[in-house]
Amino acid sequence: MDHLDQVLEAATPLLRRAERVLDAAGAPAEHEIWQELRCVRLLPADAVEAVAALRPGALSEAVPELRSAARSCAGAAADLPPPGDWEGEAAEAYDDLRHRVAAHLAGADDSLDERLEATADLADALSDWMTRARDALAATLAEVLLSTEALTLQISPAASPPEHPEPPEPAEIEAAAAVAAHVLRVIAGLYTEAEELMHNSTHLTKPIPV
Template sequence: MDRLDELLNVAGDLLERVDTVLSEVGAPGGHDVWRELRRVRLLPGDAARAVAALHPTAILDAVPELRADARVYADLADALPLASGWTGEAAEAYETARRTAAEHLNGGPDSLGHRMSATADLADSLTGWMLRTRAGVAAVLAGAMLSTEAIVLTAGDHPPSDQADAAAAIGARLLRAAADAYDEAEDLLTGSADLQTPLSV
């Protein structure tokens, strides 16, 4: 359990209140929260819980195995015996097949070894992204809990317009943190587009 999990346990009522006010009362026209709602397409509480559902450990645990597989492919490519001691068409055909197999195992960007290494690199990047995203949303949530907007939403009988302003302010900050983080993730995945291309056999 990290800071985000701890804060969500404490901030459940506040997030529920933010979501309820935005759903039932709305937000001021032209407020930033509308733009962020369009970006995320989730209410602030749901967005915070979606970030909390990111589990970096599950991905991080797969990295050593991916790197080990990449080394296995490299070792297999190196272990393919040369056509030494024999000549002729059969030897030439074998050498052609050996080079092709070695390149497929651990050659250029489309080789199995390169794909495994690139996948491990992506997993490392996604793990870092998840940790940063969780920490970022936790920081915003901690600030929201100590804000005057939180007091307006959870204490006393404030006018609906004041509650709408408060919910919009907290919601915009939380949604912006989530949206910016997911934009970063999209950039990471776009940068690894070569992994989405099927290997040629």
């Protein structure tokens, strides 16, 4: 259990309260929350749950296996036997094939070992990003829980509506929008980082030439 798991239980009800206020009254037309909603495309509580579902350990565990597979490819390429005393067209054809297989296994930019190493690098980077994302969101939620906006929402009648809830007051609406926007802004920034990582690794989606 990390810091995000610890703070999530307290933060989720607050975010749901903010969502209920905004659902009842909407947010101010020019408030930044609208931009953040367009970026993230999730309400704050759901967006937080999406980050909380990230598990960096699973990726970090795959890195050694990927690097081991890359070393195996390099070893297999180095162990391909030359023709030796074998001569003639068949020997030349075999040696040509041996070099092509070796290049496919290791050394070249599009070789299997280079692709496996690049995949390991990506897994390592994504695992690091997930860890940083969880830590950053945990710190953000802790800030939100200690904010004056959180206090406003906790005492808001609209936050815990009775059978016939009263319309939210302007202060409640502003507090809900501020809380939601702050959380979504942090998550949007985190996912921009992840998009850049994936964009820089698009070559991994291309088939290796045979």
